[in-house]
Amino acid sequence: MEFGPYLMLAMLEGAVLAAVLxxxxxxxxxxxxxxxxxxxxxxxxxxxxxxxxxxVAHLVGGGAAIAFIAAAVIAPLAVGAMAAAADMTxxxxxxxxxxxxxxxxxxxxxxxxxxxLMTYGADARPVEPPFNSRIALPWFEWGEEGLALYYPWGLSxxxxxxFVIAAAAVLILAxxxxxxxxxxxxxxxxxxxxxxxxxAFGIPVExxxxxxxxxxxxxxxxxxxxxxPVQQAHYLMGGDALLLSFIVVIIGGLGSMAGTIVAAIxxxxxxxxxxxxxxxxxxxxxxxxxxxxxLVFRPQGLFGSRPR
Amino acid sequence: xTKSIDRPQSASRRSALKTLxxxxxxxxxxxxxxxxxxxxxxxxxxxxxxxxxxxxxxYGRWYDRxxxxxxxxxxxxxxxxxxMIELVTEDDGTDPxxxxxxxxxxxxxxNCDVAFGTLFSHVVIGSAPRAGELKLPYFVVSEGHHVASxxxxxxxxxxxxxxxxxxxxxxxxxxxNNLGKKVTMIFPDFAFGHDHxxxxxxxxxxxxxxxxxxxxxxPTETSFTKYFPKIPRDTEVIYHVMVGPAVLxxxxxxGEFFGPSRPEIFGFIDSLxxxxxxxxxxxxxxxxxxxEGMPRYLQPDxxxxxxxxxxxxxxxxxxxxxxxxxxxxxxxxxxGCWETLHIIKAGMEASGYSGPGDRQALVEAxxxxxxxPAGIExxxxxxxxxxxxxxxxxxxxxxxxxxxxxIVKHTASIEDTLYxxxxxxxxxxx
Numbered sequence: 001m002e003f004g005p006y007l008m009l010a011m012l013e014g015a016v017l018a019a020v021l022x023x024x025x026x027x028x029x030x031x032x033x034x035x036x037x038x039x040x041x042x043x044x045x046x047x048x049x050x051x052x053x054x055x056v057a058h059l060v061g062g063g064a065a066i067a068f069i070a071a072a073v074i075a076p077l078a079v080g081a082m083a084a085a086a087d088m089t090x091x092x093x094x095x096x097x098x099x100x101x102x103x104x105x106x107x108x109x110x111x112x113x114x115x116x117l118m119t120y121g122a123d124a125r126p127v128e129p130p131f132n133s134r135i136a137l138p139w140f141e142w143g144e145e146g147l148a149l150y151y152p153w154g155l156s157x158x159x160x161x162x163f164v165i166a167a168a169a170v171l172i173l174a175x176x177x178x179x180x181x182x183x184x185x186x187x188x189x190x191x192x193x194x195x196x197x198x199x200a201f202g203i204p205v206e207x208x209x210x211x212x213x214x215x216x217x218x219x220x221x222x223x224x225x226x227x228x229p230v231q232q233a234h235y236l237m238g239g240d241a242l243l244l245s246f247i248v249v250i251i252g253g254l255g256s257m258a259g260t261i262v263a264a265i266x267x268x269x270x271x272x273x274x275x276x277x278x279x280x281x282x283x284x285x286x287x288x289x290x291x292x293x294x295l296v297f298r299p300q301g302l303f304g305s306r307p308r
Numbered sequence: 309x310t311k312s313i314d315r316p317q318s319a320s321r322r323s324a325l326k327t328l329x330x331x332x333x334x335x336x337x338x339x340x341x342x343x344x345x346x347x348x349x350x351x352x353x354x355x356x357x358x359x360x361x362x363x364x365x366x367y368g369r370w371y372d373r374x375x376x377x378x379x380x381x382x383x384x385x386x387x388x389x390x391x392m393i394e395l396v397t398e399d400d401g402t403d404p405x406x407x408x409x410x411x412x413x414x415x416x417x418x419n420c421d422v423a424f425g426t427l428f429s430h431v432v433i434g435s436a437p438r439a440g441e442l443k444l445p446y447f448v449v450s451e452g453h454h455v456a457s458x459x460x461x462x463x464x465x466x467x468x469x470x471x472x473x474x475x476x477x478x479x480x481x482x483x484x485n486n487l488g489k490k491v492t493m494i495f496p497d498f499a500f501g502h503d504h505x506x507x508x509x510x511x512x513x514x515x516x517x518x519x520x521x522x523x524x525x526x527p528t529e530t531s532f533t534k535y536f537p538k539i540p541r542d543t544e545v546i547y548h549v550m551v552g553p554a555v556l557x558x559x560x561x562x563g564e565f566f567g568p569s570r571p572e573i574f575g576f577i578d579s580l581x582x583x584x585x586x587x588x589x590x591x592x593x594x595x596x597x598x599x600e601g602m603p604r605y606l607q608p609d610x611x612x613x614x615x616x617x618x619x620x621x622x623x624x625x626x627x628x629x630x631x632x633x634x635x636x637x638x639x640x641x642x643x644g645c646w647e648t649l650h651i652i653k654a655g656m657e658a659s660g661y662s663g664p665g666d667r668q669a670l671v672e673a674x675x676x677x678x679x680x681p682a683g684i685e686x687x688x689x690x691x692x693x694x695x696x697x698x699x700x701x702x703x704x705x706x707x708x709x710x711x712x713x714x715i716v717k718h719t720a721s722i723e724d725t726l727y728x729x730x731x732x733x734x735x736x737x738x
Binding site for chain 1: 539
């Protein structure tokens with residue numbers, strides 16, 4: 001394939017990854033920002049979103065579009081509720097102590113993974129996309145008659161992949177508006193800035209924490225629902241996604257929403273482009289190297305603020 | 309002073325240990341007493357190394373069903389030398405390290421007579437050295453060329469399924485004569501895929517063809533479009549073989565990549581094993597060809613023993629479970645479990661196998677086997693076993709997708725699949 005169309009294809013693939021990653025990592029970033037909890041089970045909420053999407057789509061029936069919409073509504077809500085319950089029953093009991101929450105969420109990771117294995121099984125199962133048509137993309141070249149358009153072999157995407165990119169952008173914008181423009185968002189930001197003072201002002205911090213943990217998990221689940229028609233739901237799919245989310249959140253700056261999104265685009269696009277032109281392993285190597293460099297030279301992340 | 313305190317303590321500890329030891333021996337009494345009078349009533353225990361979890365799970369599920377069906381059949385017919393077979397199943401997680409541990413468990417904890425049933429080549433390669441050390445006959449159902457290449461040892465045999473080298477050798481003439489000479493190969497990046505890479509490229513060159521590009525994909529990959537731009541523009545045939553949980557995504561994205569202007573496509577059914585051919589996004593496969601170890605769809609001219617085998621395992625005419633039409637089998641591979649269990653039976657009967665002391669005689673009895681006629685014991689077709697290389701040879705099927713079903717178009721004969729020996733395991737010591 002020629003360089004131009006090749007690069008364009010790489011960027012399209014990268015954009016899909018970046019979109020899903022941004023959505024998932026913003027959930028991780030939100031829980032860390034507000035609660036100071038490093039949620040190691042975040043990848044499993046992503047996987048649960050995909051698996052539940054399969055269950056819901058399977059139960060609802062009635063056409064791919066209806067099944068998908070039902071899955072996109074029910075799966076994140078169910079996963080969010082489950083996460084909120086986990087927050088109240090586990091994380092609250094250990095007082096959100098940083099070390100103990102890490103261990104607790106690792107435990108949660110294994111519990112969710114094994115329960116999924118025992119109920120859903122070890123197979124990868126597909127969910128039908130609500131719509132999916134191949135869109136061939138044109139490319140231009142300087143021919144004898146000047147600029148001419150043509151359709152190179154393989155330069156294509158699908159309508160569903162474009163939808164994933166658009167949906168992730170809209171959802172992230174919605175989260176941003178929710179945090180900056182609503183009362184609930186204000187309360188969350190107040191809790192983030194100083195939870196003791198927030199308590200003094202009558203904010204039910206514990207309930208805020210449960211809600212934030214639920215929303216964070218719900219965002220991961222949404223990312224899972226969006227990706228499942230492209231990939232397939234599998235009980236081990238959370239591992240890689242968690243690693244990439246951590247990379248994104250560390251590069252962007254823990255707790256910084258804007259940094260997370262910029263880093264997701266950076267990592268997603270570079271992963272797409274490097275894996276197309278060189279190898280997927282090199283893409284992972286470079287991403288991890290970037291994390292190391294960020295940790296050494298700018299430990300607060302690209303957009304993070306230094307701890308006060 | 310301390311001594312006088314110590315002494316009574318250690319004395320009481322010693323007597324306590326004695327009592328415990330006696331109690332322990334008494335508790336196990338029924339276990340060893342059982343062996344003294346009724347050895348023939350002891351079942352023959354076959355350790356089944358099953359891919360319950362990990363990337364091989366779909367295969368594991370069907371290997372299990374096929375093996376259970378074969379065991380039920382053999383037991384109903386009187387077992388082996390009058391003894392029933394008991395399948396001892398352990399999950400290896402499709403992981404080589406765990407695989408070796410599972411063999412250890414079979415030999416030392418669950419007292420298995422033999423080990424059996426591994427598919428994924430990296431697990432076989434990781435486990436076989438342990439089988440050699442434990443002197444445990446290890447019957448793999450793996451397809452990899454590692455048995456016949458001489459990489460493994462005298463205790464590892466593959467009598468129930470053919471190997472990749474012979475399969476691709478039989479496919480190359482068909483590909484170059486009917487589909488095209490310029491081939492791009494896409495394969496998983498581990499031992500099994502490397503067998504395809506090494507032997508198909510040689511075989512197609514021997515036919516006057518040429519491999520333009522080799523694209524290796526990690527078996528745990530979940531997104532594939534990024535690999536396809538490496539396919540050269542002048543490719544006439546895509547040769548694909550993929551494994552792992554994301555095979556459906558792989559084939560679907562290949563279709564999306566090519567759109568309406570695809571080259572000829574020849575795949576190993578591994579790329580769609582356990583996947584419904586009518587899944588959305590697979591329409592572009594219409595007219596393409598697949599290698600099949602054994603036809604997934606019941607062919608119109610199928611022999612009666614093929615039907616009996618399919619009924620026993622519980623697959624319908626589309627190759628799916630009779631209980632769930634969405635649960636598609638791994639038909640091109642799982643017959644190997646059925647045939648291997650029948651070979652273990654034949655080998656144990658030929659050697660008069662009575663217990664782990666006869667393991668060496670069992671291996672020698674299997675090595676002495678040659679012709680295996682088609683029938684209910686070998687439903688995939690007639691086979692020839694090579695005792696020197698521990699590898700079986702048999703027919704191969706090429707099917708075309710017609711109306712969303714696989715119809716056999718060409719059957720490669722056993723002769724097409726033979727190649728010179730690369731090892732003589734019978735010269736190795738036990």
